[in-house]
Structures are given as C-alpha cells and as structure tokens.
Amino acid sequence: MAKTKIVLEEGMLFSIKLNENAWTLGQLCNLFKIEGKRYEQYTLAFFNYLFPIEEKLKSEIETLDLSKPIIILTINGNPIKNYGLNIIGKREINYQNVPNYKNEISQSLGLYRNKSQDFDHILKTFFGLHPWDGFYKDNYVDEVLTEGTVKRKDVKYLKDFSVEELKQILPANSIKLKQILENQ
Template sequence: MIKITKKNKLEVGQVFAVKIAHIDKWTIAQICCLPETDGYYAIGIGLFDVIEASLQSVQFNLDTYNLEKPIIVGTFDVNPKKDWTLIGSKHVCYKNFDLEKSITGTWGWINNTESGFWGILEIYFGVYPWDLFVGKSSIENKIIGERPSNIRLLKGFDLTEITNLGLLGTIKHANRLDELNEK
C-alpha cells in the first residue's frame, strides 16, 4: 500500500524500467490497476519477460514490447515512482490474465493479497534459485504460463555464489545448505 500524495500521482498504464538486482540488466513493469482506499493505492503491477542491457535500451524499445502477456500480475509492495524509472505509458489489455475477475478483497488487491516483490524478477531471470522458496511462496504459484528456459535450481549454486548474492542466511534458515553444489 502506498499513501496517495501529490508526489505519488500514479496512473494505470504507466510503464517503469526496473533494474534486476545483482546483474546489469533491466526489465519492465506496468501499473495494471490502481484501486484507491482510505488515502492509499493498492498498486496492481504486471511484470514482463523483457530483459535489456541498459536503461536506454528499455526506453528505446518500449514501443516494440508486447504488453499483452505478463509473466506475473500482483498487488506489489513497492512505490514505482520511488523505486523505478518511469519510461512511458501503454494501454493495459492482458490476454493471458483476467484483471476484472482477479481484483478482490477490501483493498482491491489482486487475488485477495498483497504480493512481496523481493526476489521475483531475480528468480524468474535465473539470478536466484528457482526453488529458493517453497509452498505458497514459490514462484511457481505466481507465474502465468510456462517456466522460462533460463531458470537455475539451488543445486546449481555453490556456497560462494549464494554468499555473494546475500542468500546464505536464507538458505541456512531453511536448512538447505546440503542442496548446494559442492564445487
């Protein structure tokens, strides 16, 4: 939930460039719905299978992207104007996700929940392990459509790489160190 202020003026259709953590790559996110309740936005965001080498590439190629099939749609806990770069606006018309049926709950959330954003893009684009979270938190429960071809499972990472990604505490807490590659 984001407090509605003059600085936080958001609109459905706005497209933002999003830097993917730990790699020098960019993707895009679009505001797909924007319910307002009690002075707050519940921001519905569509994420897309777009990866570019630079912010300039994302800006330049915006008109070429197919924004009809997001990979993930959720009510995310981010402030797009604060955390990302606004690059334009496009009509929202998703062909693989029914927004009208999915907007639920008192706050107008998508599928009656506010989704966490941490790690979603990094998991999808193979930076973090695909199986980092299990159960209801699994990315398998969030994506629309097929698994991407570039996923990496925990067993493909070694201790040094997990440490460098800042995931060692998470892996230890989940008691999953034994799943790491022993290189």
C-alpha cells in the first residue's frame, strides 16, 4: 500500500516526546519553499508546556495559550520524516511576544536568524532534563529564548547530574563532558 503524503501547513501542532514522562509541543510557524525545487525549510515555535503523557497534551491542546512561544527555530528537516513528530491539531498563529518573527526569516534560504538546528537538546535543557550550562557556551540557551521568556525554576546545571548521567545525556564529543572527565 502506498504511503499518503502529508501536506504540512503553517499553524499545525506537533507533539514532541522528550522522554518517557515528558511531552511538549511545537507549532509550524513558517514553511519556506522554493518554487520548482525540492527545497523546504520548517520553522517551529515551542511553548512552555510539559505533560507526563501525550494523551494529556492532546486533551488540553485547544485550551492552551499559544501566544508566547519560548523558542523559535528553523529545524534540520521535515518534522514528521526527520523527527517523527505527530500532528495533533492546527491553531492560528498569533505570537504576542514576537509578532514580527517572520522578518527574521531569510528571504533566500528560509532560515530563522540565518541558521537551522535540532531542537531536542535545547528543549530538554529548558525543561530541566539536560544541564543548562552543558553547551559549549554557558549562555547558549539564553541566546535562543524569545524576548521575555523567563528561565524555569526547575532548570538544572552540570553540578546537578552525576558523571554517569552526563555521559548518557551529553554528546561524547562535548567539551564540557571532556573537562569533567579530565578533572575526575
């Protein structure tokens, strides 16, 4: 049986599994295509909502305030094909804290702030599942947060994780992990 091609549209909402007990959501806020080419860029907005199971997220999706995304990123591929995200709805885009976000999307490449990146580690860090200071720059996550976004009270730092936990969650080539291992 042939697969049905899913046509993505701005406003679509996706569930994002951070771990077995942590789910959040993203919204496709810009779909960039070059006419006549197979070139697409997907920019998603992410929100300060964390759910223990996907079903709870789905049941509350219509009541969530989606006016203040915490992060906007152009991601490194199709949200479904490359990241395995599930479509859970569609809502109007109306961001109060970043009303002109489309002005920061490149007209030639479709990249938000001229870069694309994976969202997984950034979201896990924002929600306290990875260390805030675990990136090559201590303020890396601060730099990608939207204006007015406040750091959660439950964020964690390198000191809050055991060396074994850090080995599991940080990339093997992480500068911070290498420094910790050298100082043991």
